[in-house]
């Protein structure tokens with residue numbers, strides 16, 4: 001779905017002599033249908049990486065291709081942005097219309113899709129995010145989780161193969177977070193969408209197929225959730241937490257009680273104990 005080869009991105013600095021290297025020689029392949037989580041402390045380069053995945057930013061060196069289309073190819077940029085949609089942190093910044101269904105229709109309208117097709121896409125997208133009964137509502141009256149699901153529907157209506165989520169739950173309360181996570185998983189499992197999720201919630205990260213951990217613009221750890229969270233000390237050195245239950249298992253292990261398995265859920269630890 002997405003291939004990044006030796007990608008470097010620098011922000012120009014007008015105050016200092018040297019530019020800031022936000023993404024530093026990253027190689028990353030995202031497979032079709034994969035659910036990938038990107039972790040990393042603040043300023044580690046996650047958002048910059050995400051914006052390069054759909055051509056919002058272009059690398060200073062290296063190449064990125066989306067379904068074989070190079071993001072540097074200006075003729076393909078709209079195809080790329082349609083195939084790889086992006087959902088951001090704050091739903092209020094992503095909602096443009098005053099009625100839910102009009103908001104969801106905004107993307108396909110701009111793509112010049114015939115109105116009959118737009119109608120179907122809007123209905124389908126609202127159905128998938130379970131917001132059909134709110135289609136005539138005003139977005140500003142919805143909860144954070146509902147607004148974010150409307151924003152997701154707006155991206156879905158453009159028929160992407162891949163959706164990149166940049167901390168989509170960080171402004172939501174726990175129930176909103178859970179709603180949005182359920183929606184993201186459904187998009188992956190039922191709709192076959194490739195998902196790239198940037199998050200700082202470890203309970204969300206454990207649900208991915210694969211995790212990459214960034215620090216100082218580089219990919220430092222990569223693997224399945226079990227493989228990644230096994231590296232408790234290393235993860236902490238990179239300024240991140242492991243899931244609470246993983247940490248508890250790690251401490252029990254350190255105290256001399258042998259726990260053979262890598263623990264990611266309360267059920268797993270309970271069984272072993």
Ligand code: ADP
Pocket residue numbers: 011012020021022040041042043044045046047048049
């Ligand atoms: P993250 O999403 O992991 O917090 P970012 O990709 O936003 O990281 O930022 C990576 C680095 O680039 C940080 O040091 C940040 O301060 C810097 N940066 C981000 N956006 C800009 C910008 N528009 N101009 C200059 N520096 C930026």
Ligand code: MG
Pocket residue numbers: 046047048166
């Ligand atoms: Mg960010």
